[in-house]
Amino acid sequence: MASGxxxxxxxxxxxxxxISALLTSFxxxxxAETRDGSILYGKIIGARDGNLTFETDYAGLIHIPLxxxxxxxxxxxxxxxxxxxxxxxxxxxxxPKDQLNLLNQNKSHNLGFTEIQxxxxxxxxxxxxxxxxxxxxxxEMKWQNSIxxxxxxxxxxxxxxxxxxxxxxxYSNHLHELDLFLSYNTQTTNGQSDTDETKVGAEFDSLFxxxxxxxxxxxxxxxxxxxxxxxxxxxxGIKYDWINGENYNISIRVGTAYRYTESTEKLIAKKxxxxxxxxxxxxxxxxxxxxxxxxxxxxxxxxxxSDYLFNHDSSVTFPILEDSAWRLRSGLSGTxxxxxxxxxxxMDMKYYFRVVYDFQ
Numbered sequence: 001m002a003s004g005x006x007x008x009x010x011x012x013x014x015x016x017x018x019i020s021a022l023l024t025s026f027x028x029x030x031x032a033e034t035r036d037g038s039i040l041y042g043k044i045i046g047a048r049d050g051n052l053t054f055e056t057d058y059a060g061l062i063h064i065p066l067x068x069x070x071x072x073x074x075x076x077x078x079x080x081x082x083x084x085x086x087x088x089x090x091x092x093x094x095x096p097k098d099q100l101n102l103l104n105q106n107k108s109h110n111l112g113f114t115e116i117q118x119x120x121x122x123x124x125x126x127x128x129x130x131x132x133x134x135x136x137x138x139x140e141m142k143w144q145n146s147i148x149x150x151x152x153x154x155x156x157x158x159x160x161x162x163x164x165x166x167x168x169x170x171y172s173n174h175l176h177e178l179d180l181f182l183s184y185n186t187q188t189t190n191g192q193s194d195t196d197e198t199k200v201g202a203e204f205d206s207l208f209x210x211x212x213x214x215x216x217x218x219x220x221x222x223x224x225x226x227x228x229x230x231x232x233x234x235x236x237g238i239k240y241d242w243i244n245g246e247n248y249n250i251s252i253r254v255g256t257a258y259r260y261t262e263s264t265e266k267l268i269a270k271k272x273x274x275x276x277x278x279x280x281x282x283x284x285x286x287x288x289x290x291x292x293x294x295x296x297x298x299x300x301x302x303x304x305x306s307d308y309l310f311n312h313d314s315s316v317t318f319p320i321l322e323d324s325a326w327r328l329r330s331g332l333s334g335t336x337x338x339x340x341x342x343x344x345x346x347m348d349m350k351y352y353f354r355v356v357y358d359f360q
Contacts, residue, residue, distance in 0.1 A: 212240050
């Protein structure tokens with residue numbers, strides 16, 4: 001009697017173990033076994049660079065070196081690429097050991113785990129095609145545009161009002177970038193015009209390493225208030241990403257330049273001189289709602305370093321509404337000319353409040 005009861009209990013627990021295994025197999029369709037005897041149930045995500053990415057309920061995503069596997073199976077159809085770039089698809093069978101066995105309607109294919117270059121769940125897209133599409137998208141040049149409207153005003157000892165407009169267009173991919181801009185600013189103080197400035201410029205950057213690029217830039221300015229009929233600065237040189245963080249970037253540039261100035265006064269001779277070009281750009285995405293930026297440039301003459309132009313633009317930018325193409329930008333910009341035309345002020349500075357609209 002005792003012997004019969006023991007046999008029944010053994011059969012019951014054996015049946016329980018089978019049911020438990022079936023339930024585990026049902027809940028966790030994919031199975032991986034390693035050389036140390038560990039058996040993992042979960043979900044195959046894929047394999048590349050010699051590692052299998054496997055998702056488990058208790059440990060999340062884990063990475064298992066393919067060379068440590070002895071068995072791998074899935075309820076889903078698997079696709080693989082071997083060392084010879086040949087691809088195979090089929091249903092996985094856990095035998096024989098130390099190999100991945102794929103069976104389809106045509107034939108079976110056995111492959112050692114260390115011979116697998118890529119593995120993915122069918123009918124997902126081939127990782128090579130994904131990388132190829134990503135590379136093509138990165139090469140594609142795209143336009144990003146913005147238009148901004150400035151307003152400057154003051155009252156009290158002096159009454160001042162100013163308006164401005166600026167258009168920026170960027171045509172770029174991950175290797176090349178072309179920046180174009182056009183701006184116009186006008187301002188009156190106590191009824192007298194003291195600013196009438198038009199600027200247009202372009203800059204082209206081209207990466208030749210992960211953090212270095214060569215650049216070519218040129219800008220033109222017309223400002224009759226400063227008695228400048230035409231001021232042109234053209235430069236070329238090297239730009240380097242000195243600090244390149246996830247949300248902030250500091251880059252510096254060093255190059256040679258050419259300065260040309262033509263006055264509105266006919267008696268003043270035109271000036272053209274070789275110069276150096278030094279610059280610093282700072283961008284910091286503090287949060288999704290706040291961005292800081294600053295651009296500084298110093299352009300001294302080669303034969304007289306005390307004769308230089310210093311330009312700067314520092315600003316803070318934040319969106320008007322969440323997920324809106326409209327932004328607010330407030331900043332300080334200006335030009336310091338160590339040898340201005342005639343009796344003009346050396347410093348030409350303005351505070352601005354700009355409403356910006358982004359479009360493509």
